[in-house]
Amino acid sequence: MDLLEELEQxxxxxxxxxxxxxDHLGFGHYGGSLSIVEALAVLYGxxxxxxxxxxxxxxxDFFILSKGHGGPALYATLAVKxxxxxxxxxxxxxxxxxxxxxxxxxxxxxxxxxxxxxGQGISVAxxxxxxxxxxxRGSYTYTIVGDGELNEGQCWxxxxxxxxxxxxxxxxxxxxxxxxxxxLTVDIxxxxxxxxKFRAFGFEAVRVDGSNMREIRQAILTGKKQTEKPVAIxxxxxxxxxxxxxxxxxxxxxxxxxKQDQAAIEEAxxxxxxxATKEAVK
Amino acid sequence: MIQQELIQENELKEMRQVxxxxxxxxxxxxxxVIALEADLMSAISTNKMKSKIPDQxxxxxxxxxxxxxVAAGLSLTGRIPFVHTFAQFATRRAFDQLFVSLGYAKLNxxxxxxxxxxxxxxxxxxHMAFEDIGLMRLIPNATVYEASxxxxxxxxxxxxxxxxxxxxxxxxxxxxxxxxxxxxTFPKGKGKVLRxxxxxxxxxxxxxxxxxxxxxxxxxKQGIEAMVIDMYSIxxxxxxxxxxxxxxTGKVITIENHNVIGGLGSAVAExxxxxxxxxxxxxGIREQFGQVGLTDYLKDYYQLTSEHIVKEVRAFL
Numbered sequence: 001m002d003l004l005e006e007l008e009q010x011x012x013x014x015x016x017x018x019x020x021x022x023d024h025l026g027f028g029h030y031g032g033s034l035s036i037v038e039a040l041a042v043l044y045g046x047x048x049x050x051x052x053x054x055x056x057x058x059x060x061d062f063f064i065l066s067k068g069h070g071g072p073a074l075y076a077t078l079a080v081k082x083x084x085x086x087x088x089x090x091x092x093x094x095x096x097x098x099x100x101x102x103x104x105x106x107x108x109x110x111x112x113x114x115x116x117x118x119g120q121g122i123s124v125a126x127x128x129x130x131x132x133x134x135x136x137r138g139s140y141t142y143t144i145v146g147d148g149e150l151n152e153g154q155c156w157x158x159x160x161x162x163x164x165x166x167x168x169x170x171x172x173x174x175x176x177x178x179x180x181x182x183x184l185t186v187d188i189x190x191x192x193x194x195x196x197k198f199r200a201f202g203f204e205a206v207r208v209d210g211s212n213m214r215e216i217r218q219a220i221l222t223g224k225k226q227t228e229k230p231v232a233i234x235x236x237x238x239x240x241x242x243x244x245x246x247x248x249x250x251x252x253x254x255x256x257x258x259k260q261d262q263a264a265i266e267e268a269x270x271x272x273x274x275x276a277t278k279e280a281v282k
Numbered sequence: 283m284i285q286q287e288l289i290q291e292n293e294l295k296e297m298r299q300v301x302x303x304x305x306x307x308x309x310x311x312x313x314x315v316i317a318l319e320a321d322l323m324s325a326i327s328t329n330k331m332k333s334k335i336p337d338q339x340x341x342x343x344x345x346x347x348x349x350x351x352v353a354a355g356l357s358l359t360g361r362i363p364f365v366h367t368f369a370q371f372a373t374r375r376a377f378d379q380l381f382v383s384l385g386y387a388k389l390n391x392x393x394x395x396x397x398x399x400x401x402x403x404x405x406x407x408x409h410m411a412f413e414d415i416g417l418m419r420l421i422p423n424a425t426v427y428e429a430s431x432x433x434x435x436x437x438x439x440x441x442x443x444x445x446x447x448x449x450x451x452x453x454x455x456x457x458x459x460x461x462x463x464x465x466x467t468f469p470k471g472k473g474k475v476l477r478x479x480x481x482x483x484x485x486x487x488x489x490x491x492x493x494x495x496x497x498x499x500x501x502x503k504q505g506i507e508a509m510v511i512d513m514y515s516i517x518x519x520x521x522x523x524x525x526x527x528x529x530x531t532g533k534v535i536t537i538e539n540h541n542v543i544g545g546l547g548s549a550v551a552e553x554x555x556x557x558x559x560x561x562x563x564x565x566g567i568r569e570q571f572g573q574v575g576l577t578d579y580l581k582d583y584y585q586l587t588s589e590h591i592v593k594e595v596r597a598f599l
Contacts, residue, residue: 058359105358106388113358114387117378123348124383127355134316134337135359154379157348164343 003046007213009276010080011041015242016272017076021089021099022255023265028093028101030265031239031252033073035177035210036144038242039235040077042216043142052083055109061139062128064113066121066155067146067175068102075099075108083110119152121145122172126162129170129230140224144173148180151189156201162230163202170230171223172203175210177237181253198232210235211242243268292457293432300432301394301453302327304439305364309338315443316356318342318365320349326366326396326455346371350379350391357389362443368402369395369411369452377417385421385448392442393450398428398488399539400580401454402572410572414452416544419517424448425470426517428487428546433462434514441470452488459492461512471518475527479509482595483527486537487513487546489577490586494537497591506595516546521553528560533598535563537591539581542566563598565591 001009015037022028044050048061065074072092079086084098091097098107102116112128115121125143132139145155162170174194178185185191198205204226208215216235223231239253240246245264246255257265305328309315317339323329332339342349346367353363365372372395373380384391395414397403402410418426425447429435435453442449461476468474476491477498486494491512498508509531513519528534534554536547547564554560567584581587 062358113354114382117382119347120351120354120379120383123351123379124355124358126348127352128358129355130340130352131356131359131361154345154347154351157345158351161342161345161348161352 004214007041007045010045011038011213012272012275013080014041014073014076016269016276017079017086017089018073019243019265019269019272021072021076021092023269024090025092025094027256028072028254029069030246030255031179032067032146032175032177033070034243034246035237035239035241036070036073036175038211038213039144039173039175039216040073042213042220044077044081046217047220048142049139050110052081052110059137059139062112062125062141064121064125064128064141064143065103065115066125066143067118067149068116068121070144070175071099071101071103074103074111078108078110081110084108118146118149119154122155123158125170125172126158126167129162129167130165132169133165133167138169140169140171142171142173144175146180147174147176147178147185147191147194150174150191150194151180159198159201159203166228167230168226168228171220172230172232174232174234175237176234177239177241179239179253194232194234202229203232204229205232205234207234207236210237291460293460295432296327296456297429297432297435297453297458298325298327298396298455300435301366301439302331304436306331306334308440308443309335312362313338314361316340316361316363318349318353318363320344320346320367320371322367326394328366346376347379350376351383353391354383354387354389357384357391362390362392364392364394366394366396368397368409369414370409373411373414373417373450381421385424389448390446391448392439393448395450395452396455398452398454399567400572400584400586401456401489401539401577403576403580404574406574407572412541412567412572413544415516415540415546416548418450419544419549421448424450424517426450427514428452428516430488430491430512430514431458431461433464433466434468437466437468438514441468445470454489458489461491468514471515471520473515473520473523474512475509475523476512477508477510479507480530481507481599482533482535483509483511483531484535484537484591485511485513485524485527485546485550487516488539490537490539493581493586493588493591496588497595500588500592501595506599508595513546513550516549519549519553521557524550524553525558528554528558533561535565535591535594535598537586538566539586540566542568561598563594565594
């Protein structure tokens, strides 16, 4: 199996389990969890140096999900990667769970940082990247921020800080899914051009198709050639990505599925399960 | 040795110098120690250390929220960040960052909030924190100290370095009144009895400790024996000592350069209310904001001088 096929399998697994855990719970952040599945597949499936048996390795790469409401997708990824049991996914957001809606570093193996109050994870990622740079470590720090999250002033503080300190081993992936809770980002507080903004702030910045893992991976590999600037990769994504019904649904940030939604979600799950079986047979 | 009578002299060193020197000592000994500043290095004198520990002193610029996040990131990788800014920026401006990224995430950070209360002087109401202790007390498991002199500040910095967790130390920047000799220790969760007395217990912290001592000397002349306690550890607070003081005196007055809501007065009233209720008066800021003025003027304005304490005690007994 070549790398891309392998990544496609990981992507499908992550998407399948993201849907299953949200479906089991009955509500949640479907939109913004599904839009980061491809990015997580590339990070955890290929480019990041992280292993469940070496959780404390000081030379590991760090991932911080600054847009903490994408937690369900991160948990699915951690299950696929072997950090947690798949069974845990059915406890998402249940009383006493180790998988709260927003990630908690003190509850879930593999979760590096507690996030959910938007704008904070990116600062923490900058702190980690600075620490590694000062220690002369070659490891990388990755964070995914939401396009809506970039409303937060703290993000731009962190972006200025990272550029000033030339944190070239920091990758900020922007999940540009065009929507935030109350509607389209362009209607609520126009972000204008993220690439131009990041460049103006001293980042290396590029826009890629966020559903295309080859493009995401290539952007990271190219970004790693940088020695002076942190790298922003704007992921052109869709809320509900990978599930056509959810992609098309207008109000898809947080969902408490109707009967019709439920049927479509279960259909998507069945489809992914069928694909997963086929892949397993292969 | 504890000074039983008030030494009228100020200390030789400013508190900011003590902070800078102690930090330099810790950073030189331990490469994991990193000081973070938000464009107030020259205000707290850490600028003089920059050449000595260039990689361990980071000026993030005017971005307190980001500074707290960066501190969290440093802590995640095993470093020990010391964060300084004025008390109101360190707490109310970056409170959610402090609460979530450091407190809730259970990380390790030492925060120095300087220019406590009225000592913000000419910076006025925008810069005058009367609520920082209250905010910090609300963070589960955070340790909250207020330093009353340089011996104490140095000791609190060192013991906070030794202990994992969120530690907040409130201080003034300039010279304090000397209260303690070198070598005095200040265990967490304890208070210091500076003077015994059976008529009333004066419980103070920070710059109010010297005022309380001064008031006790005057009260003695008037035949009133006031116990004076320096309650530098506001959280956790020394409930054993508080109960003992309440038993011995039956009347308690708290004195703080802070809002009476949330600070020392609240902490004492809550503790005694639950364990040994006695009549309590809380001296401090009530429903007021700060304003510009010199410390002496403001202490008088907010009724926080030894004269006001004497008056309060006489009215209370």
